[in-house]
Amino acid sequence: MIRVAAAGDLHVGPEVAGAYRARLSALAGQADVFLVAGDLTRHGTAEEGRIAAGELRDLGVPVIAVLGNHDYHSGAEEEITGVLRDAGVTVLEGGGTVLDCTGTRLGIAGGKGFGGGFEGRCASDFGEPEMKAFVRHTRDFAERLGACLQDLDADVTVALTHYSPSADTLEGEPLEIYPFLGSYLLGEAIDAAGADLAVHGHAHKGTEKGLTSGGVRVRNVALPVIQHAYALYRLDVPEATFRRSVRERVSAW
Amino acid sequence: MTGMSEYLAAHIQERLAADAYELGIRVDVRGDVVHLRGEVMSEQRRREAEEAARAAAEGREICNELHVVAVAEPEAEERLS
Numbered sequence: 001m002i003r004v005a006a007a008g009d010l011h012v013g014p015e016v017a018g019a020y021r022a023r024l025s026a027l028a029g030q031a032d033v034f035l036v037a038g039d040l041t042r043h044g045t046a047e048e049g050r051i052a053a054g055e056l057r058d059l060g061v062p063v064i065a066v067l068g069n070h071d072y073h074s075g076a077e078e079e080i081t082g083v084l085r086d087a088g089v090t091v092l093e094g095g096g097t098v099l100d101c102t103g104t105r106l107g108i109a110g111g112k113g114f115g116g117g118f119e120g121r122c123a124s125d126f127g128e129p130e131m132k133a134f135v136r137h138t139r140d141f142a143e144r145l146g147a148c149l150q151d152l153d154a155d156v157t158v159a160l161t162h163y164s165p166s167a168d169t170l171e172g173e174p175l176e177i178y179p180f181l182g183s184y185l186l187g188e189a190i191d192a193a194g195a196d197l198a199v200h201g202h203a204h205k206g207t208e209k210g211l212t213s214g215g216v217r218v219r220n221v222a223l224p225v226i227q228h229a230y231a232l233y234r235l236d237v238p239e240a241t242f243r244r245s246v247r248e249r250v251s252a253w
Numbered sequence: 254m255t256g257m258s259e260y261l262a263a264h265i266q267e268r269l270a271a272d273a274y275e276l277g278i279r280v281d282v283r284g285d286v287v288h289l290r291g292e293v294m295s296e297q298r299r300r301e302a303e304e305a306a307r308a309a310a311e312g313r314e315i316c317n318e319l320h321v322v323a324v325a326e327p328e329a330e331e332r333l334s
Contacts, residue, residue: 013295023324223294228327
């Protein structure tokens with residue numbers, strides 16, 4: 001059994017410094033890991049990155065984070081990543097990590113992700129260079145995410161992104177902006193690898209609970225959605241044989 | 254809503270992104286009133302969003318119905334098996 005705490009879209013800034021951390025005092029007793037699904041800052045300055053690092057340092061559990069679009073706004077994403085890592089936060093961008101949670105190996109692969117839309121209603125890698133770049137940014141990330149999930153030597157695997165791998169958890173958002181909120185390419189990569197859970201943020205007006213097309217549970221943990229400082233999920237460890245059969249079934253599609 | 258007020262709503266949304274760094278706020282222009290709906294992270298940001306909207310609202314009244322997100326500690330966990 002693994003206990004996962006997760007939140008996204010913290011959007012910290014000077015005027016709320018310390019306010020979020022004040023809600024995390026019980027977290028270490030409730031969870032084995034804290035996943036942060038991007039948009040730690042409001043407009044992506046290094047100062048906000050330092051504030052985010054202050055909110056997340058020394059929480060008593062491993063903190064795994066990805067950045068979001070707001071964290072890229074000021075071109076300081078590398079500096080933000082650096083100050084978070086200095087504070088002990090593992091920041092993923094197309095990579096993964098494996099944690100030992102009292103004998104159970106929890107593998108997490110993730111990164112920001114990107115948009116493009118969902119099956120049958122999405123952008124194509126066609127036409128102008130700008131459109132190709134848009135779609136290829138998502139496709140490149142999805143390929144890295146899928147390979148990383150496959151390579152994780154873990155009992156339980158979680159995909160952590162900012163953008164959504166499923167349209168389910170966007171319910172409540174205007175349909176017209178779905179292509180800017182996520183991509184089926186992320187969900188397809190997650191399904192091919194057979195993850196146990198996918199966690200994302202970004203869609204403030206969306207819905208917490210959904211599924212990928214392949215049946216992986218998806219949770220939108222943007223703070224305006226979960227209406228709490230974090231959500232808590234308890235994952236039972238699947239039997240090894242069951243897990244293998246799921247992977248074989250998914251990869252056979 | 255007339256076509257012109259739709260453009261005005263779009264311009265206000267642009268201003269909310271540029272000045273208040275808020276992307277998820279719904280803007281509706283109804284007659285002489287601009288309605289703001291959605292969620293922000295603090296009371297200060299609620300005020301800043303209103304100011305940003307007012308700067309682009311061409312003199313219209315602002316009806317600020319933005320809500321500050323509550324971040325209470327969680328009450329329960331969800332079991333995924």
